Amino acid sequence: MEAEKTGRIILEKRKEKNLTQKDLANKINVSDKTVSKWERGRGCPDISLLIPLSKELDISIYKLLGGEEMEEKSVDKVIKNTIDITSKKLKRQKILDYTIIGLCSLILISIILFWLFINFHYLITHKPKNVSQKDLVFFNNYLKENNCTLTLDNQICEGKDGTAKVISSMEYDLKLPMWQVTKTHYGFKVDKEENKIIFNVGGNTLLEKEVNKYRFDKLYTKKSMIINSIVLFTFIQDLELIEFNFKDNTYLLNRDSFNNILSDDLFNNWKDKVINNLSNKEFLNSFLK
Numbered sequence: 001m002e003a004e005k006t007g008r009i010i011l012e013k014r015k016e017k018n019l020t021q022k023d024l025a026n027k028i029n030v031s032d033k034t035v036s037k038w039e040r041g042r043g044c045p046d047i048s049l050l051i052p053l054s055k056e057l058d059i060s061i062y063k064l065l066g067g068e069e070m071e072e073k074s075v076d077k078v079i080k081n082t083i084d085i086t087s088k089k090l091k092r093q094k095i096l097d098y099t100i101i102g103l104c105s106l107i108l109i110s111i112i113l114f115w116l117f118i119n120f121h122y123l124i125t126h127k128p129k130n131v132s133q134k135d136l137v138f139f140n141n142y143l144k145e146n147n148c149t150l151t152l153d154n155q156i157c158e159g160k161d162g163t164a165k166v167i168s169s170m171e172y173d174l175k176l177p178m179w180q181v182t183k184t185h186y187g188f189k190v191d192k193e194e195n196k197i198i199f200n201v202g203g204n205t206l207l208e209k210e211v212n213k214y215r216f217d218k219l220y221t222k223k224s225m226i227i228n229s230i231v232l233f234t235f236i237q238d239l240e241l242i243e244f245n246f247k248d249n250t251y252l253l254n255r256d257s258f259n260n261i262l263s264d265d266l267f268n269n270w271k272d273k274v275i276n277n278l279s280n281k282e283f284l285n286s287f288l289k
Contacts, residue, residue, distance in 0.1 A: 004041035009064060011039040013057035028052045130278075131227055133270040135174050139165065139235070140267060151238045152192050167197075167236060174231060177224040196241035197232065223278045226287055229253045230274060234262055257287045 014024050014035075021039070022032040028049055037043045045053055045064075054061045142165055143150070148157030155167040168188055170176060189198040229242050233255050244251040255262075261273055277283040 003038075003044050006044055006064060007039045007041040009059065010035070010045075010053070010057065013059055014039075017057065019056075024056060027056045130223075130275055131174050131176060131231060131270075133267060136231070136267045136270060139170075139173055143235070150236050152190050152195060152197075152236065153238075155190075167232075170231065170235070176228050176231060177220075194241060195238050196243060197236075197239060198243045198245065200245045219278075219281070219284060222284045222288060225251055225253065226278070226284060227274065229287065230258060230261060230266075233258050234266065251288055253287055 014021070017024075019027075020032075021035040025032040025035045030049070034043075038045060050061050050064060054064045057064070142148075142159060143157055146157055146159045148159075148165070150157060150165075150167055152167075157165045159165070165173060189200075190196075191198060225242075225244050232242060233239055240255050242253045244253070266273060
C-alpha cells in the first residue's frame with residue numbers, strides 16, 4: 001500500500017461524497033486527525049478498516065490499496081505488503097508490551113525481595129536468646145558468695161569485689177528476654193504492699209501484636225513472661241506477684257503457679273525444666289490464668 005496514492009484517493013472520494021474529514025471519521029469509528037493523516041500520506045489505514053472505508057467511499061479495496069484499479073497480481077502484491085506492514089506493527093507492539101510487563105514485574109519483584117531482606121534480616125539479627133544456664137549459675141553463686149538475699153526492700157547486693165547486683169539490672173546480667181522484645185526498656189515499678197513488681201512493656205504505645213510482629217515464634221511474648229517470672233521469683237525472695245502491662249493486655253502471674261518449678265536444682269536442670277517446655281502451649285498457659 002502506497003500511503004501517498006491511497007491518501008489522494010481517500011481525499012478525492014471524500015470530497016466527491018461531500019463529506020468532511022470528521023463525517024468520514026465518524027462513519028468508520030476513527031478520529032478526524034487519523035483521516036487527515038491518511039490524506040496527507042503520513043500513514044495508511046489499518047487492514048481492518050479497508051472494507052468499511054471502501055464501502056463509505058464507494059470504491060473497490062483494490063483501488064483504495066493502490067490508488068488505481070489493478071491487475072490481480074498487483075492486488076496480491078499490495079495485499080501481501082499491507083499484511084506484512086500490519087504484522088510488523090503488531091510484532092513491535094507485542095515486543096513493547098512484553099518489555100513494559102517485564103520491567104513492571106522486575107520492579108515489583110525487586111520491591112518484594114527488598115522487603116523480605118529487611119524483615120528477615122531483622123528477624124535473624126534481633127531474635128532474642130533464652131536465659132542461659134551459665135548466667136543463672138553465675139548470678140546465683142555471686143549472691144551466695146557475698147551472702148546476699150534480694151528482696152523488694154533490699155534490692156541491691158554489694159559484692160566483696162566492689163561490684164553490685166541489683167534487681168533493676170537483672171535484664172543486663174541475665175539477658176532476660178522480655179527486655180529484648182522492643183528496642184526500648186519497659187517501666188519497672190515496685191508495689192511493696194502487695195509484694196508485686198509491675199512492668200509496663202514498651203511504655204503506653206506497644207501492643208502485644210506489635211511485640212510478636214517481628215518474631216519467628218508467635219508465642220515469644222508468653223515465653224518471655226514465663227522466663228522472666230521464673231528468674232524473678234527465684235532471686236527475689238518476697239516477690240509474690242508480677243504484672244505485665246501492654247497497651248491492651250494485662251497479665252498477672254503469681255508465685256504459687258511456679259512452685260513446682262522453683263526448686264534448688266532448677267539451675268542444674270534449667271534446660272529440661274524450662275527451655276524444653278516452652279514449646280508446650282499447655283505449659284505456658286498454666287501460668288497465665
